[in-house]
Amino acid sequence: IDQPSAYGPTWAAITCFLQWLALPLAGSNNLVLPLLLLRLLGLATHLGSALLIWSISGFLQSERDAHQKGEQRRVLATLAFAWNPLLLFEAAVNAHNDSTLLFFILLAIWLLVRGKPVLLLYSLVILLFALAACLKINTVLLFPGLLLLLWSRGLSLSQLAFCLGLYVGCIVLLYAPFWDGGAVLEVLRVNPSASRNINTLAEFFGQFYNALIVSHFEVTIPIIGSPGERLTHTLSMSLFGICYLWLCWRALRHSWRIRSVRGLIQWLALVWLLYCAIGTPWFWPWYLVTFFGLYALLEASGDSRRWPLTLVRWRGLAGLRRPLPFRLLSLTMLMLYGSYAWALHGAFVPFLPGFKLAYLRGLGAWLLPLLLTWLTDRVANRVGLDSGAATTERLFPRLIPTPAVALVQRLSQPYRLLLQTDTQEKYRQEKEKLRS
Template sequence: MLGICLLLLFFYLLAIFTLPERIHRRFLFTSTFLFGIICVLTPVVTSQDIFSYVIYARMAIIYHLNPLTATPLAIPNDPAYPHLYWIDQPSAYGPTWILLTCALQWLVNLSGYTDIRNVALMIVFLRLLGLAAHLGSVWLVWTIGGELQQKQGRISSRTRMQAALAFAWNPLLLFEACVNVHNDTIMLFFILLAIWSLVRQTPRRSVTYALTTIMLALATALKVNIVLLVPGFFLFLWTQPQRWRLLSGMLAVYMLSLLTLYLPFWQGGAILKLLSVNPGTYRNINSIAEFLSRLINSLAHFVGAPVAEEIGSPAENILHTLSLVFFLGSYGLLCWLALFSSLRLTTPIRMIRWMTLAWFLYCVLGTPWFWPWYAITFFGLFALLAMVDRDLWQKQPFLHSFSLSVSVPIFAFSLLSLYCFYTWVPYSTMIPGIDGFRWAYLRGLWTWGVLLIPLGSLALQRRSARLEA
């Protein structure tokens, strides 16, 4: 698996640095569609979440249960049930996702297949939905990037094509959209729709802002953690004329949209139970917090302490809390700078930069329970910045601009290769000399170690500047 990932990385980097001047837009979309179809027909998954999507949709359409309050334990005889990992919690995703998957399940039911065959057919429908969302996001990245380049007065066809190609052909994004069908792909589509409606700006700005707000509400009602990006939009509105009227009006639209979406599933507040059973609220995985907590537990056992619990050890709880505290501090500083400093979000481009950094901080610190598909939103936002900020990078020394261009694709592959740690050998064998520390526990360090590339280049750049001085 690691060898395959390295080969993909080589050809991916070769493509995004050599093809942009040789291809056109039609080739970009056609090739992405073909790659997506290959993924749709791949008969494996690396995550069981897709079966959760299937069973929650079946709960609503076939069994007439509320998937936001009922658990799969209510339907243990369903054909999808044996494939589930999470059987004792309601859907962790909001009404936007439930409505989309229920519509697909309704279409599957129209086909007349038996229940057992419906599971496979539903998976194909979900994968086609993921492919459509990815292609839609590619179109939005292409369109928004062109609009932003025109507003800046720095039009570069090569930069635009390179950024769009890097996003469209990103194997991690294709894999998560068309194989595992993680709904972060659909969430990114709504976020890009919100940015697109803001960037194109119709003559009636109130309509533009209302459309952006509704798209953000749909994204929030799909996966609630996207609410972290919403303040970026309101901080942008803060810099516009008649800001109090705009802020109050758009906040009302946002809350009303969420209320409309959640009300049919509310069931007397039972929906809030999910907050107490979601593992992301107390567990660490694939993060620096997990690596440190596992290492501390192993070293403590080495010096004679009792063997720590696999789940819920004191080290895990403390580092989970510390990670969240560091994130909240960083996020609060980011909001303060956007509100009171010269870095105010006066333009859509500044808002996109703020959102990109905010989501990256969330991935690094704000979610000690981390999985590769959480970064899908980051790659979509970064693709827009790559179209408008590449000229700024070129003004930097070569090493720094090269690291920014290469480190993000390498980051994508560190996330894709994370699945290698879940194969049998690294997951079942221990590192010699560290009792109880599996090779798989290096996954958090592997994922985020790629950050050393741009940080190292910046350190070399500053050292060189000091030597010249």
Template sequence: MSADVVAGWGGGEAATASGKKTLWWRDAPSARLAALGVVAFLAYLGGTWAFPLLRYYRTPLLDLGKLLDHGVRGGLLYTAAAVVCLACYGLALRIASRSGARLGVILVFALLFSATLFFSYPWGAADLFDYAVIGKVLGQYELNPYVVTGVELAGEPWVDYAPWSDTTSAYGPLWTALAGAVSRLAGKGLLANLLAFKGVALAFHWLDILLIALCLRETRPDRVAAGVLFYAWNPLVLVETLANGHNDNIMLAGMLLAVWLALRGRMLAAMLPLAGAVLTKFWGGLLFPLIIAAGLREQPRSLWRRLAYLAVAALLFGGALALGWAPFWAEGQGAWAGFRLQLFTTSWPLVARLALERWLEPARAMALAQGLALGATAAYALARAVRVRRAELTEASYGLIFFYLAFGCAWFQPWYLIWLVGLAAASWDRERLGRAALFSALGLLSYLLYHFVWFGWGLDHFSIDGFRALAMAATVLPPGALWLARGCMANR
């Protein structure tokens, strides 16, 4: 199959080696891909059938473990379903990357997967309900979600479903404003709001697919179809975006759009979608030094031209942030950041904090662990920025996000891997793809640890932090170890 066919945008026919046209179902790679797609679709359909949103949305604070009684049988069922989806994904990726396949076939099954999981209950986290409460505070009560919490609304029934309803909005103002608009349009029904927020997740899921394809057309046009499959068929991305409804793909869209504009040489224009990513979730700003540095290298050697570039870029980026925050800013709002720095879960900073607590009081150990993690991330970002070039932006962006998630993120959650998978797909390199695929597979399987091994299989004698440290060894450690091993081998 020719590179032009692989890079094409779909269609009903494929070119054979002899130059003749053949229907896609007679094209062996596409037919095998379709067979794997059918198996994966049946697995996702079974999950949605077992946990339909319409049946369970009225019951507060359900999750995977509660739905399956934290039992051995439930854990084995989840593991089997996850392994089937991951196996289909891995085999499909092998076909698409080695033999090629029609992009149209890939997109049809991506649509089936996303449409099926759209109707699933969000069994991985209750964030979807938190979004509904945040949106209702702004869109229906017309109050500031950075000042007023859900529990402060007298008689508000939705707070029973939202575990973070006693805190102010943890997201940037762009997402908060969007949540308010969604709530205003969806009205007062809880189900209508949940479906509306899932609709936003679905729309941005497909925007991310488009942006990944656009990035690859700039750097690896022969890998557009395979790169789209890497993201659009990824089981963790599908579950966290369409079933659980997380908003991380909105931040990813801002990052991908910024990278695509930068790849096309529009370095200043890239500042605006990057600011949009930050205004959704703050960690979108990780890419700022990379894009700034790559743009600086594109400028003439004139000092004044470079200073002018930096000034305009800072004005665009900073101005967009200021405009985004202006309607919501209130005195004392920065206290939320201090609260966020106290949160630790499956991560190296947690292990560092637990080790430091042997010699330091908990508050100092916590601050030092966070400082070391953030300092290491900043140092790595600087090291990448000083040598990054425009053509290398997708690779550098992936590398920085990987470093942060593997080593610097204290409050690691599986859905953060949506960022990594998207950037890996847009950068297309076998080693980077392998680490992202492994990380996302372990992230999907980590639900087994917390919902079954911890609660139901007799390991509750561990403290929650102790168990999180053990879970880190199963989730975060392997990809990080691969990265370190590769670096050591490269320096031999």
């Protein structure tokens, strides 16, 4: 009660409205109805985001993609987002506001692809970005991408200054009632994300560093604010700051300029993925909701086959051109909740004093999808097959039992049966192949 909210005035207004609806029906001592309304809001914004992804992807598809294969890719990407277990869990069970945040961002992109490029339209888009920033302040990282798009579209410096002033002015205006002499800034000090590490690579390396110090010098290290935690927290955020400034600088160059909404989506997706991976050492799975929504647009429009190499030309990222590592990422993020079982917190790694098995959660959640994708490619190359979804169907039936085959195939090509003609006959043939 005495701690300022980590969320901004947008979320405060939404929750107050829901409580105003629930108060006459449930009273002030009943939390069931407000909780139910929050979950219904999360589900509604998730379904609304799925509809926006379907609509936006239709405008993003080029003429060469306006065929049956392009339409199938659009349906698959939309369904993969709508039925993503992580997104459904965070929206309709945990009721986190990231689904509402994603809805605001997708609505802004929808206006960009549908409306005429005039200053009034850009003002509406900026208002939506400001509402998103007043819901979770870290989304200010996405606004420079919008400014770069407007700059590439030929807006004058005075118009760009107006857009920037409108964005900052909206944020200041919405925060003004909560300012309280600067007390709202207290959240930057008391919020654990300002100094703590959890569910990230920074947590793993920080705790590993602490264990090495304890084993060699036999000293006592505090659990909160340990030297390893402070060091890796600072290094992780500094690394993200360097990468973020580099991406902004690249977007200013003529050859890498954000010239279209497709380019904006690619930039936003990469920035948010980097932020979740290294920019916030205090991480929880629902932070990735925004990324999965943006990636669904990339997959539906066909840009995922070139992303992120369109922004970063490094061969090490070539494996990210397929949906498989990101589908696995949604599953490993769900696995993070299992790492809070008592057994993992009560077991320690031998020869590393104080290093719990639970500290491996960040390492596994982020690197396991890349490792599994790499192993798939290695095995595929060894048997002379091309890596990809079709390869997975041909490869894994030879290697692993039937239940695992079905799981891998679902991850590689979800909901493909919905797009086939004569579905029942096709499904019967699929089952016969799996049994053989």
